[in-house]
Amino acid sequence: xxxxxxxxxxxxxxxxxxxxxxxTLVVKDLNLSLPKGEFLTMxxxxxxxxxxxxxxxxxxxxxxxxxxxxxxxxINNIPPHKRGIGMVxxxxxxxxxxxxxxxxxxxxxxRKIGKSDREAKVKRAxxxxxxxxxxxxxxxxxxxxxxxxxxxxxxxVFEPELVLMDEPLGALxxxxxxxxxxxxxxxxxxxxxxxxxxxxxxxxALTMSDRVAVFDDGRIQQIAPPDQLYEEPDNSFVAQFIxxxxxxxxTLKEIKGDQALVELDDGEVIDCKPVNVSQVxxxxxxxxxxERVEFNxxxxxxxxxTLKAEVLEFIYMGDIFRTRLRVAGNDEFIVKTRNAPDxxxxxxxxxxxxxxxxxxxxxLEA
Amino acid sequence: xxxxxxxxxxxxxxxxxxxxxLAKALRVQKIRALLLIAPLLIFVLISFIVPxxxxxxxxxxxxxxxxxxxxxxxxxxxxxxxxxxxxxxxVYDALARDMVIAVNAKQHTKLATRLNYEQTGIASMFRKSGxxxxxxxxxxxxxxxxxxxxxHDGWGDIETWKTxxxxxxxxxxxxxxxxxxxQKTPDGIQAQPENKQILIKLFxxxxxxxxxxxGSCILLGYPVAWIxxxxxxxxxxxxxxxxxxxxxxxxxxxxxxxKVMLQQQGVINDVLVWIGLVDDANRxxxxxxxxxxxxxxxxxxxxxxxxxxxxxMQTINPTYVRAAKSLGATDWTSFWxxxxxxxxxxxxxxxxxxxxxxxxxxxxxxxxxxTKGVFISNxxxxxxxxxxxxxLAAALGTILLVVVLILYWAYDKIVGIDNVKxx
Numbered sequence: 001x002x003x004x005x006x007x008x009x010x011x012x013x014x015x016x017x018x019x020x021x022x023x024t025l026v027v028k029d030l031n032l033s034l035p036k037g038e039f040l041t042m043x044x045x046x047x048x049x050x051x052x053x054x055x056x057x058x059x060x061x062x063x064x065x066x067x068x069x070x071x072x073x074x075i076n077n078i079p080p081h082k083r084g085i086g087m088v089x090x091x092x093x094x095x096x097x098x099x100x101x102x103x104x105x106x107x108x109x110x111r112k113i114g115k116s117d118r119e120a121k122v123k124r125a126x127x128x129x130x131x132x133x134x135x136x137x138x139x140x141x142x143x144x145x146x147x148x149x150x151x152x153x154x155x156x157v158f159e160p161e162l163v164l165m166d167e168p169l170g171a172l173x174x175x176x177x178x179x180x181x182x183x184x185x186x187x188x189x190x191x192x193x194x195x196x197x198x199x200x201x202x203x204x205a206l207t208m209s210d211r212v213a214v215f216d217d218g219r220i221q222q223i224a225p226p227d228q229l230y231e232e233p234d235n236s237f238v239a240q241f242i243x244x245x246x247x248x249x250x251t252l253k254e255i256k257g258d259q260a261l262v263e264l265d266d267g268e269v270i271d272c273k274p275v276n277v278s279q280v281x282x283x284x285x286x287x288x289x290x291e292r293v294e295f296n297x298x299x300x301x302x303x304x305x306t307l308k309a310e311v312l313e314f315i316y317m318g319d320i321f322r323t324r325l326r327v328a329g330n331d332e333f334i335v336k337t338r339n340a341p342d343x344x345x346x347x348x349x350x351x352x353x354x355x356x357x358x359x360x361x362x363x364l365e366a
Numbered sequence: 367x368x369x370x371x372x373x374x375x376x377x378x379x380x381x382x383x384x385x386x387x388l389a390k391a392l393r394v395q396k397i398r399a400l401l402l403i404a405p406l407l408i409f410v411l412i413s414f415i416v417p418x419x420x421x422x423x424x425x426x427x428x429x430x431x432x433x434x435x436x437x438x439x440x441x442x443x444x445x446x447x448x449x450x451x452x453x454x455x456x457v458y459d460a461l462a463r464d465m466v467i468a469v470n471a472k473q474h475t476k477l478a479t480r481l482n483y484e485q486t487g488i489a490s491m492f493r494k495s496g497x498x499x500x501x502x503x504x505x506x507x508x509x510x511x512x513x514x515x516x517x518h519d520g521w522g523d524i525e526t527w528k529t530x531x532x533x534x535x536x537x538x539x540x541x542x543x544x545x546x547x548x549q550k551t552p553d554g555i556q557a558q559p560e561n562k563q564i565l566i567k568l569f570x571x572x573x574x575x576x577x578x579x580x581g582s583c584i585l586l587g588y589p590v591a592w593i594x595x596x597x598x599x600x601x602x603x604x605x606x607x608x609x610x611x612x613x614x615x616x617x618x619x620x621x622x623x624x625k626v627m628l629q630q631q632g633v634i635n636d637v638l639v640w641i642g643l644v645d646d647a648n649r650x651x652x653x654x655x656x657x658x659x660x661x662x663x664x665x666x667x668x669x670x671x672x673x674x675x676x677x678x679m680q681t682i683n684p685t686y687v688r689a690a691k692s693l694g695a696t697d698w699t700s701f702w703x704x705x706x707x708x709x710x711x712x713x714x715x716x717x718x719x720x721x722x723x724x725x726x727x728x729x730x731x732x733x734x735x736x737t738k739g740v741f742i743s744n745x746x747x748x749x750x751x752x753x754x755x756x757x758l759a760a761a762l763g764t765i766l767l768v769v770v771l772i773l774y775w776a777y778d779k780i781v782g783i784d785n786v787k788x789x
Contacts, residue, residue, distance in 0.1 A: 081696055083692075
């Protein structure tokens with residue numbers, strides 16, 4: 001996906017900073033733009049500034065510096081109720097003293113929409129989330145998943161072009177969460193609305209989004225489509241935060257275009273792809289995904305460097321096997337293999353040689 | 367075992383009915399729980415329930431006439447008050463026998479006080495007669511009619527006898543009638559003379575002023591409770607201390623402070639005169655009237671409004687208001703449509719608390735209320751400690767209790783008592 005040009009950006013953050021106490025910046029120099037119809041997820045550990053960004057976009061926090069634009073207009077000084085942004089809150093925030101229908105009708109009433117129009121829209125929104133029969137109930141009478149759908153319907157009933165979601169699935173159990181992930185993305189795409197979704201659950205981020213912005217320490221560490229984020233992390237933080245990763249520490253020995261040689265701390269040399277290291281002699285953290293590690297020699301590239309490894313533990317997990325190895329002094333080196341009929345089950349104590357394709361092994365900053 | 371369960375009661379493993387086994391197993395627990403609450407239960411019983419029942423019974427109790435004049439009362443019952451003639455010799459003789467015993471036991475003054483509520487002058491008549499009657503011999507000195515008539519003109523007045531006859535029953539509704547500005551006369555139930563009709567007016571004034579005090583507490587307390595609930599904890603605690611400070615000051619000191627503030631030569635008037643808003647000659651009268659009572663009591667009862675409101679508002683998640691705003695509601699709409707309805711239980715709890723406390727308040731109206739700002743409770747206190755008409759005081763108290771219970775019931779019907787949260 002091409003980086004959207006600034007002039008067709010629907011939502012834009014430009015050099016936005018935020019501080020609560022005047023001493024530390026919670027958001028440091030945020031630049032972000034997303035085109036109409038995109039589903040963007042802000043992912044990051046707690047305290048990384050992602051929720052603050054969402055709140056600034058919604059209007060509940062003011063940016064200390066910088067400009068936030070919606071559809072080309074600066075919205076820094078527009079109060080939340082005039083922004084016309086739909087929002088789904090973490091605890092749903094359904095008004096407990098109103099029925100479901102009244103909850104949905106509320107945004108239409110404050111927009112002074114006529115009664116018959118209102119009823120039609122409420123009905124359509126309820127049908128959209130398959131909750132048509134629940135209009136007369138109170139929020140407390142619904143299950144968590146049902147409340148979630150109502151919160152979604154309420155955020156969409158006044159047909160906003162932008163919807164913000166603040167960890168909306170956090171309170172649901174795993175199965176329901178997976179179902180809702182699917183429903184939310186489907187709904188967002190079929191209605192063509194732009195969505196900014198905040199979560200700390202990386203699976204959620206990967207499965208739902210068009211693009212994911214990984215936040216840490218008040219900055220976006222990487223913003224990319226899920227596959228790119230997973231396979232080509234830009235730095236150590238992203239590599240560690242998204243999915244499981246094996247890391248080996250070493251020193252950059254030689255760099256030749258897209259290929260580099262890294263000397264690990266125990267003297268072994270491996271091939272990798274340099275990402276954000278360029279100086280020979282620089283410390284580097286080499287990162288390999290557990291499912292990209294290969295110990296079948298036939299599948300390795302000719303002349304590829306291999307490492308000696310000792311099998312420490314074999315864990316049967318049903319669909320996959322998880323094998324823990326000692327590699328270059330690292331006892332936590334994990335290999336994941338598919339449970340296929342011809343798959344080898346490595347016995348603890350076995351000595352093997354492991355290797356990988358150079359592009360799967362990324363040399364990142366230490 | 368399980369096959370018998372279909373036909374008879376469910377049995378425990380040893381063959382006893384399961385219900386009995388369960389009760390046995392729980393008995394120790396129940397006894398322990400009862401023992402734990404026993405001190406409080408006994409205390410409440412002795413210090414609260416028994417006095418209230420005894421007080422309530424005083425409002426209808428009237429056995430003093432029967433007890434003091436045991437022989438006279440039955441004889442007098444046969445007398446026809448409408449005949450226009452004095453009772454016969456037998457009644458006077460019986461009266462002499464009763465009175466000799468009563469005077470020697472010093473019971474006649476109590477009876478005199480009781481009858482004096484109904485007809486002024488009887489008390490002095492009894493007291494004067496008592497001294498002579500003491501010397502009479504109930505057998506040797508008979509007949510007594512002439513002697514009584516000589517003793518005091520009152521004994522020859524048909525009204526006196528009518529009063530004794532009317533109020534000789536063991537149970538009377540006289541106190542309740544008095545409490546609502548009526549009186550029980552020999553000619554039936556009548557309204558009090560207009561210059562004595564003050565109690566109903568006082569009841570109505572008490573209700574209206576309590577409502578005004580409750581209303582001002584809501585208006586002043588709501589914003590404070592809101593700020594308390596929305597401030598960060600450290601600042602909220604400081605403000606909370608300010609709210610609670612009046613609680614830690616003696617009620618008497620607070621009320622007296624209002625006296626200093628509000629009197630004509632007091633702080634407020636002085637300041638107003640100094641600014642020039644008020645002329646020195648026309649200083650405002652803001653104490654010893656209803657205004658003074660309302661100001662002082664609003665101040666004193668305010669914490670009782672703020673605390674329940676605060677505890678309810680604390681539970682209202684701020685995301686509700688955020689959600690309302692994100693849905694397009696202005697600040698006012700999100701407050702009025704979303705925040706306020708959720709805070710109503712707090713208002714309800716505070717209102718009940720303040721209203722019920724206000725309706726029975728005594729010290730503050732007594733000190734700052736003057737004559738126009740006093741409550742029904744001041745009248746009750748007067749009858750208990752000054753006029754010693756405990757029957758009337760009890761009747762007034764009973765009516766007050768019933769009014770509060772009716773209002774409570776009405777509140778339950780209209781707002782619903784489930785909507786009240788005290789914390």
